[in-house]
């Protein structure tokens with residue numbers, strides 16, 4: 238098998254983040270160097286604890302770090318209606334997360350500086366606060382970053398948090414603007430594509446019937462997610478792209494993120510063949526859901 242891709246996953250779990258993490262852990266194509274957490278769907282403390290719960294469920298030992306507790310300029314506004322009160326929507330065994338040994342921002346900087354000869358992929362599933370801070374503190378990290386792959390934005394301008402803005406960009410538009418202005422190669426999975434992956438009840442029942450602890454938890458979490466306004470499996474799409482890019486079509490553009498006014502968090506594309514951003518456009522949803530089910534059943 239080809240050498241696995243070294244990734245750092247930055248996340249704010251979140252039910253769809255949870256499924257994305259499980260997919261990554263279940264995939265030998267990916268070598269997950271660390272999980273960096275951020276505030277977004279839930280407050281940082283909860284996001285950090287949820288990452289530990291998921292690592293326990295997956296039976297993995299990946300290091301987990303706590304990051305920024307607030308967006309760069311805006312106050313944090315979490316989303317209890319989609320991901321349940323504590324972000325994962327189901328009950329877990331009593332568990333305490335140890336104090337984070339390093340800040341997420343420092344971990345990203347350290348890893349990127351150490352990987353100048355074999356750059357890492359940053360897989361961003363929440364507001365882009367940690368990466369923006371890392372770029373501000375230490376611009377030299379760019380050499381150690383192969384690509385930033387992220388869930389965020391709505392290129393058709395049909396937002397899920399404001400009429401024009403998607404949640405991750407709306408939560409920290411200044412961080413998103415900083416990342417898109419960084420010159421780093423970006424692969425973007427906007428709502429336009431992630432909305433195509435709504436889970437049908439038959440798929441969910443098939444996952445339940447697999448009857449493993451992971452599949453049972455996935456069934457329960459996604460039952461909560463479907464009863465809210467979650468929509469498609471947003472975060473798992475970009476992880477699936479890393480594993481099976483042939484499931485997606487994509488197109489190049491440059492993207493500007495608006496930082497203020499009625500359009501804050503809006504992502505505005507300029508379509509061009511030499512654009513800095515590769516945006517996913519369409520997904521083979523059946524293929525994606527089959528991949529997801531096959532991988533998580535093996536965990």
Ligand code: BDR
Nearest residue numbers: 251253254362404405471
């Ligand atoms: C994004 O917002 C969050 O609620 C999800 O976890 C996903 O990252 C979708 O807009």
Ligand code: CA
Nearest residue numbers: 251254362363
């Ligand atoms: Ca997320």
